Amino acid sequence: MRIAVGLLSGILALCPLIAAPAQAQDFPSKLIHIIVPFTPGGSNDVLARELAAGFQSRWKESAIVENRPGGGGIIAYTFVAKAPPDGYTLMVVPASFTMLPHLTRNPGFNPMTDYAPINLIIDVPFVMVVPPTVPAKTVREFIALAKASPGQMTYGSVGVGTPQHLGAELFKMHAGVDLIHVPYRGATAAIPDLLAGRMHMFIGAINSLLPLIKEGKLTALASTGSKRVASLPDVPTMAETFAGFEIGSGVGLVAPAGTPAKIVETLHRATAEILATPSFHQRMAAIGVDVLGITPAAYAKVIADDYDKWGKVVAAAGLKPE
Numbered sequence: 001m002r003i004a005v006g007l008l009s010g011i012l013a014l015c016p017l018i019a020a021p022a023q024a025q026d027f028p029s030k031l032i033h034i035i036v037p038f039t040p041g042g043s044n045d046v047l048a049r050e051l052a053a054g055f056q057s058r059w060k061e062s063a064i065v066e067n068r069p070g071g072g073g074i075i076a077y078t079f080v081a082k083a084p085p086d087g088y089t090l091m092v093v094p095a096s097f098t099m100l101p102h103l104t105r106n107p108g109f110n111p112m113t114d115y116a117p118i119n120l121i122i123d124v125p126f127v128m129v130v131p132p133t134v135p136a137k138t139v140r141e142f143i144a145l146a147k148a149s150p151g152q153m154t155y156g157s158v159g160v161g162t163p164q165h166l167g168a169e170l171f172k173m174h175a176g177v178d179l180i181h182v183p184y185r186g187a188t189a190a191i192p193d194l195l196a197g198r199m200h201m202f203i204g205a206i207n208s209l210l211p212l213i214k215e216g217k218l219t220a221l222a223s224t225g226s227k228r229v230a231s232l233p234d235v236p237t238m239a240e241t242f243a244g245f246e247i248g249s250g251v252g253l254v255a256p257a258g259t260p261a262k263i264v265e266t267l268h269r270a271t272a273e274i275l276a277t278p279s280f281h282q283r284m285a286a287i288g289v290d291v292l293g294i295t296p297a298a299y300a301k302v303i304a305d306d307y308d309k310w311g312k313v314v315a316a317a318g319l320k321p322e
Contacts (some may be wrong), residue, residue: 037073074157085258100161133197
């Protein structure tokens with residue numbers, strides 16, 4: 001009897017080891033959920049929908065997008081961190097993924113340990129804009145206005161610990177100006193106040209701002225990448241005013257930590273195939289973003305480097321966790 005019980009216990013102990021490869025081999029066999037940390041319409045949302053369509057065209061199983069905005073992304077980040085590590089709950093993550101933990105007392109997630117990186121897919125150029133009610137055509141002119149009205153001018157963001165927030169704080173440090181932070185739930189919520197002049201400055205993703213810049217409803221003062229934006233060749237980079245100033249905003253795809261390596265490999269291969277299609281490049285070019293694509297290991301290093309970089313910015317700016 002003892003032998004039988006021992007044998008049964010051994011078999012049961014091996015079951016998870018047997019099941020994991022089988023699950024990976026059969027992946028995907030049900031609906032895939034792609035979580036977006038912000039409201040519909042932004043670059044994260046557009047990317048997620050392109051990936052969902054690409055997955056669905058390659059596999060018989062459907063993929064859907066779920067928008068879970070709030071807390072600058074923290075609602076989505078914590079949800080996915082606790083999701084089953086089976087490859088059926090994925091998330092597109094912007095740079096705020098590595099920023100928010102430095103500004104939140106109890107973020108509920110760790111970008112270094114709670115996720116399995118799959119692919120860094122796009123880079124979203126950011127642009128500093130002001131409404132026509134702000135009489136500035138250059139960064140230097142805006143700085144002069146801000147210094148003439150300390151503590152009276154505002155800048156918007158899509159939440160604490162987002163690129164819009166820390167990008168503006170980095171600008172404040174370089175420019176030596178005092179601006180008031182006004183967080184919103186997303187770019188679609190912030191832009192109406194910007195257009196109406198109730199907000200004085202916004203550093204945001206180009207896909208949300210480019211049409212308004214082209215129509216003359218917003219004035220672009222600078223882009224924040226390492227080079228000028230192709231769709232705005234006459235707009236200088238912020239680094240042309242402040243050497244070394246750069247805000248990148250890569251958007252990638254992750255799964256919960258513990259997702260089997262073969263499932264991560266399957267998802268990476270699928271995203272790489274989607275990235276290689278002309279239609280994907282055309283869709284991304286239409287919203288002004290650059291297509292990337294790297295290995296899971298390389299993406300893990302990007303996450304680690306960004307986490308370290310933004311931790312130093314937060315410390316230098318004297319920002320305290322809320």
